[in-house]
Amino acid sequence: MELTKKERLFLYNQYEILKHLNPEEKEDYEKNQEIVYNGFKHNYNNLIEHFGEETPEEVSEFVYDVLQMYRCINDSYYSLCDEEKEEYNKLNTTFEGFDGNEEPQYYWYACFLLQKLKIYEESYKDGKIDTNSHWNKIDRYTGMISRWKEVRTGKYDKLSLENIRYIVSRY
Structure with missing residues (x-):
């Protein structure tokens, strides 16, 4: 330098x-x-030893995609009829964060968006959010995003209960 x-x-x-x-x-x-x-x-x-490394653009885009996907799932959940809501476990639609130790760039960027910029407030549960999953989530979110892109027709479309189940399914 x-x-x-x-x-x-x-x-x-x-x-x-x-x-x-x-x-x-x-x-x-x-x-x-x-x-x-x-x-x-x-x-x-x-x-500058306390400065973090630059966050690559693809990390930022991935975090935005994950949060946008959860926004779409949550918006869609609230659009379901009461009978469908009863069938569905609401906890499956909650953003689970990123692993602070294994996925630090994703974790810190999500913290910035959620806690500093205060966007994607639907990710909060009872006014709070835990962005540290303590478990690797990138592979899970990659699969979910892939399934979300498969079933959606637009960025802000409403999903059916069947589509939501498909997106959050682990297999």
Whole structure:
């Protein structure tokens, strides 16, 4: 990583401000100031060690597809007649999250969409959501999305009970 003198000056000043805003972190900010002030290029990566890796576009698109699929399933569920609703176990239509350890990019992007942007609120249960499934979900969601795309006619169409069952089936 390369930093111009101007960028180093900006970073130095930002760390100075942060020392006053977060006095408990003062020592760390002073170390970072020393790195940028003296131009210790070898240690520039220390300045960004807490930054996450970039999330690939295909990860973002997949998470959106999963959440959109669940939105479609939920909207469709509520459109079913009472008799059909009784036949169907509502829990099968709840977004189960991603594994925070094994699927971290998917997990963090879902957290961002649901908790920071506060979209796809139908994924919440009683006003809360647990985005960590503690179990790999990508393969399951891939199959579900494939089945969803098979039966739908448009992005916002209503699904029949039979279609919902087909999408959420595990086999």
